[in-house]
Amino acid sequence: xxxxxxxxxxxxxxxxxxxxxxxxxxxxxxxxxxxxxxxxxxxxxxxxxxxxxxxxxxxxxxxxxxxxxxxxxxxxxxxxxxxxxxxxxxxxxxxxxxxxxxxxxxxxxxxxxxxxxxxxxxxxxxxxxxxxxxxxxxxxxxxxxxxxxxxxxxxxxxxxxxxxxxxxxxxxxxxxxxxxxxxxxxxxxxxxxxxxxxxxxxxxxxxxxxxxxxxxxxxxxxxxxxxxxxxxxxxxxxxxxxxxxxxxxxxxxxxxxxxxxxxxxxxxxxxxxxxxxxxxxxxxxxxxxxxxxxxxxxxxxxxxxxxxxxxxxxxxxxxxxxxxxxxxxxxxxxxxxxxxxxxxxxxxxxxxxxxxxxxxxxxxxxxxxxxxxxxxxxxxxxxxxxxxxxxxxxxxxxxxxxxxxxxxxxxxxxxxxxxxxxxxxxx
Amino acid sequence: xxxxxxxxxxxxxxxxxxxxxxxxxxxxxxxxxxxxxxxxxxxxxxxxxxxxxxxxxxxxxxxxxxxxxxxxxxxxxxxxxxxxxxxxxxxxxxxxxxxxxxxxxxxxxxxxxxxxxxxxxxxxxxxxxxxxxxxxxxxxxxxxxxxxxxxxxxxxxxxxxxxxxxxxxxxxxxxxxxxxxxxxxxxxxxxxxxxxxxxxxxxxxxxxxxxxxxxxxxxxxxxxxxxxxxxxxxxxxxxxxxxxxxxxxxxxxxxxxxxxxxxxxxxxxxxxxxxxxxxxxxxxxxxxxx
Numbered sequence: 237x238x239x240x241x242x243x244x245x246x247x248x249x250x251x252x253x254x255x256x257x258x259x260x261x262x263x264x265x266x267x268x269x270x271x272x273x274x275x276x277x278x279x280x281x282x283x284x285x286x287x288x289x290x291x292x293x294x295x296x297x298x299x300x301x302x303x304x305x306x307x308x309x310x311x312x313x314x315x316x317x318x319x320x321x322x323x324x325x326x327x328x329x330x331x332x333x334x335x336x337x338x339x340x341x342x343x344x345x346x347x348x349x350x351x352x353x354x355x356x357x358x359x360x361x362x363x364x365x366x367x368x369x370x371x372x373x374x375x376x377x378x379x380x381x382x383x384x385x386x387x388x389x390x391x392x393x394x395x396x397x398x399x400x401x402x403x404x405x406x407x408x409x410x411x412x413x414x415x416x417x418x419x420x421x422x423x424x425x426x427x428x429x430x431x432x433x434x435x436x437x438x439x440x441x442x443x444x445x446x447x448x449x450x451x452x453x454x455x456x457x458x459x460x461x462x463x464x465x466x467x468x469x470x471x472x473x474x475x476x477x478x479x480x481x482x483x484x485x486x487x488x489x490x491x492x493x494x495x496x497x498x499x500x501x502x503x504x505x506x507x508x509x510x511x512x513x514x515x516x517x518x519x520x521x522x523x524x525x526x527x528x529x530x531x532x533x534x535x536x537x538x539x540x541x542x543x544x545x546x547x548x549x550x551x552x553x554x555x556x557x558x559x560x561x562x563x564x565x566x567x568x569x570x571x572x573x574x575x576x577x578x579x580x581x582x583x584x585x586x587x588x589x590x591x592x593x594x595x596x597x598x599x600x601x602x603x604x605x606x607x608x609x610x611x612x613x614x615x616x617x618x619x620x621x622x623x624x625x626x627x628x629x630x631x632x633x634x635x636x637x638x639x640x641x642x643x644x645x646x647x648x649x650x651x652x653x654x655x656x657x658x659x660x661x662x663x
Numbered sequence: 664x665x666x667x668x669x670x671x672x673x674x675x676x677x678x679x680x681x682x683x684x685x686x687x688x689x690x691x692x693x694x695x696x697x698x699x700x701x702x703x704x705x706x707x708x709x710x711x712x713x714x715x716x717x718x719x720x721x722x723x724x725x726x727x728x729x730x731x732x733x734x735x736x737x738x739x740x741x742x743x744x745x746x747x748x749x750x751x752x753x754x755x756x757x758x759x760x761x762x763x764x765x766x767x768x769x770x771x772x773x774x775x776x777x778x779x780x781x782x783x784x785x786x787x788x789x790x791x792x793x794x795x796x797x798x799x800x801x802x803x804x805x806x807x808x809x810x811x812x813x814x815x816x817x818x819x820x821x822x823x824x825x826x827x828x829x830x831x832x833x834x835x836x837x838x839x840x841x842x843x844x845x846x847x848x849x850x851x852x853x854x855x856x857x858x859x860x861x862x863x864x865x866x867x868x869x870x871x872x873x874x875x876x877x878x879x880x881x882x883x884x885x886x887x888x889x890x891x892x893x894x895x896x897x898x899x900x901x902x903x904x905x906x907x908x909x910x911x912x913x914x915x916x917x918x919x920x921x922x923x924x925x926x927x928x929x930x931x932x933x934x935x936x937x938x939x940x941x942x943x944x945x946x947x948x949x950x951x952x953x
Contacts, residue, residue, distance in 0.1 A: 334705050475899065
C-alpha cells in the first residue's frame with residue numbers, strides 16, 4: 237500500500253512539475269504602430285512566434301505616440317506597464333529616468349555579433365555604460381518630389397539651399413506650392429528644422445559639459461533658410477503634422493517635401509507611377525559639401541524586472557531580427573521602416589515585398605541617406621536627461637514659430653531657443 | 664413622511680463614491696502641488712509654497728488665464744446668439760419642427776475626434792472646401808490658413824467649438840421658452856405689442872433664469888475644454904490658443920513638471936470655484952428679488 241501511495245505521489249509530482257514547467261511566460265508588448273495594417277502584420281508575426289515557442293507567448297497592445305509619454309510612466313507607477321516597450325532615443329531617457337527599463341547588454345552583444353547593427357542605429361541607446369534598447373527599425377528624412385514636375389519646370393534636383401529655394405519658386409505656379417514645410421509646434425517640425433540644421437553645421441545642440449549650444453551662427457542660418465522656404469509652403473502648414481504634408485504631396489499641391497517616406501501614400505492615393513517618384517538627400521547649405529539628415533531608430537526596451545520574462549523577451553527579440561522574419565516586420569509599412577542590421581539590409585524577406593520591389597531605387601536612396609543621419613541631443617556621445625523634456629516640449633519647433641508666426645528674426649528665434657533649452661536643462 | 668437618517672443612508676454610497684473618485688484625487692493634487700515631482704511615477708520632496716510662487720509669478724500662467732477668459736467669453740457670446748436664434752425658430756410651429764428639434768443635436772453627439780477631422784479637412788488650404796468657396800465668392804483672392812495666425816486660430820477654434828456646443832444651449836433655451844405662458848404673448852398681441860416688444864418685454868426677461876444657469880454651467884464647461892483645442896492647434900500657433908487646461912497638460916506631460924502642473928490645476932480650481940460661488944449667490948439673490 238505504502239509503495240502504491242509513493243508511486244502515485246511520485247507520478248503526481250512529476251505531472252504537477254511538468255505542468256508548472258509548461259506554464260508559458262506571457263509577455264505584453266506595447267508598440268506605437270497603430271494603423272490597422274501594421275497591427276495585422278505584427279499579429280501575424282506574433283502568431284508565428286507563439287506557435288514556434290509554446291513556452292513564450294507574446295501579445296501586442298498598440299498605443300499612440302501622442303499619449304505614450306504620459307501613459308507609460310503612469311502605467312509603470314501603477315504596476316500595469318508592459319514587459320516590452322517600443323522607444324525612440326529621447327523616450328528611452330524618460331523611461332530610464334523612472335527606473336523602469338533594464339539593460340540589454342548581453343543580448344545586444346550577441347545580436348551585434350550575429351547580424352551587425354548599423355552603428356548609428358544603436359549608438360543613441362548606449363550610454364551610462366549600458367545598452368538600453370534593441371534597435372528595431374530605422375527612419376531617415378529625405379526630400380521627395382516628382383521627376384516630371386521638375387522636368388516640366390526645367391530644373392534639376394536641388395543640392396543646396398539656394399538651389400532648393402530657386403526650384404521651389406519655379407514650382408510655385410497655378411495654385412501649387414513649391415515646397416511643403418511644417419511650422420507647427422510638433423515633433424514633425426522639430427525633425428524637419430533639425431534636418432536643415434544638420435545640413436547647416438548646427439547638429440550639436442549640447443556642448444560636452446551638457447550646456448546648450450543652440451544660439452550659434454549656424455543655427456541662425458539654418459532657421460533663416462527654413463523660414464525663407466516656409467514662406468513658399470501652404471498657409472496652413474503652421475498646423476501640419478506628417479499626414480498633411482503627405483496629403484499635400486500626394487495631391488500634387490506641394491512640389492517638394494521633407495518626409496521619412498511618402499511611398500505608401502503615393503502608392504495608394506496618388507498616380508503611383510513609381511518611376512516618377514523622386515527622392516534625394518536633404519539639400520545642404522551653400523558652404524557645406526555634402527548632405528546629412530535627421531535619422532533615428534525605433535527600438536524595443538525590456539521593461540520587466542521578472543527574470544523569466546526577461547529571458548522570454550530576449551528569445552522574442554532574437555527571433556524578430558532573424559533575416560527570415562525581420563523583412564516581414566520591416567514591411568509592415570513598406571518603404572518607411574529601414575533595416576538596422578547588416579544582414580537585414582540584404583534580407584530576401586525585405587526586398588521581395590512587392591511595394592519595396594516596385595520602389596527599389598527609392599528605398600535604396602533612403603537607406604543611403606540614413607547612413608548620414610543624426611539626432612538632436614545624441615550627437616556628442618553623451619546623453620543628457622533634459623533632452624526628453626526639450627524634445628517633449630518641441631522647443632526647436634517653438635523657436636521656428638517665433639519667426640514664422642510672431643515675425644521675429646532668425647537671430648531672435650535662436651536666442652529664444654537657447655534660453656528655453658537652458659531653462660529646461662537647468663544650465 | 665420624512666426620515667433624515669434614512670435619507671442620509673441612501674445618499675451615503677454616492678457621497679463615498681464621489682469622495683473616492685473626486686475628493687481623493689483632488690487631495691492628491693494639492694499634496695503634489697507642495698512637492699517637486701517631475702515625471703509621473705517618480706517621487707519628490709516637500710518644497711512648501713515654491714511652486715505657487717513660481718506659477719503666480721510667471722507670465723505664462725497669466726497669459727494662459729487671459730486666453731481662457733477670452734475663450735470663455737467668446738464662446739458664450741457666439742453660442743448664445745446662435746442658440747437663441749435656433750431656439751426661437753424651433754419654438755415656432757411649422758411642419759417638421761419635431762424632426763428639426765431632434766436633428767439639431769447632431770453636431771453635439773458627433774465624437775470630438777470626428778469633428779476635428781471634418782473641420783481640419785474642410786479648412787485645409789490645400790484640398791479643403793472652404794478656401795475655394797471663399798475664393799469663388801470673392802471674399803479672399805488666395806487660400807488662407809485658418810490656424811496660421813494668432814487671431815485667426817483663436818477665432819476659428821471658437822467657431823468650431825460653438826458649432827459643436829450650440830445645440831445643447833439651444834435645447835436648454837427651448838426648454839426655457841416653452842415654460843413661458845402663451846397667454847402673456849396673447850395679451851401682448853391684443854394690446855398691440857410688436858414682435859420686437861414681445862421679445863424684449865416678455866421673452867428676454869423670462870428667459871433670464873435659464874440664461875443665468877447656462878452662463879454658470881457653460882462657463883465651467885467652456886473653461887475646461889481641452890480636446891478640441893489640443894487636437895486642432897495643440898495650443899499653437901506660438902501659444903496663441905494655449906488655455907489653462909492646455910498649459911496644465913503641457914507642463915505635466917511634455918515638460919515633465921508634474922507638481923507645477925498640479926499647482927496650476929489647484930489655482931484653476933480655486934478660480935473656478937470662486938466664480939461658481941459668486942455666480943450661484945448672484946442667482947439666488949436674483950431669484951429672491953423676483
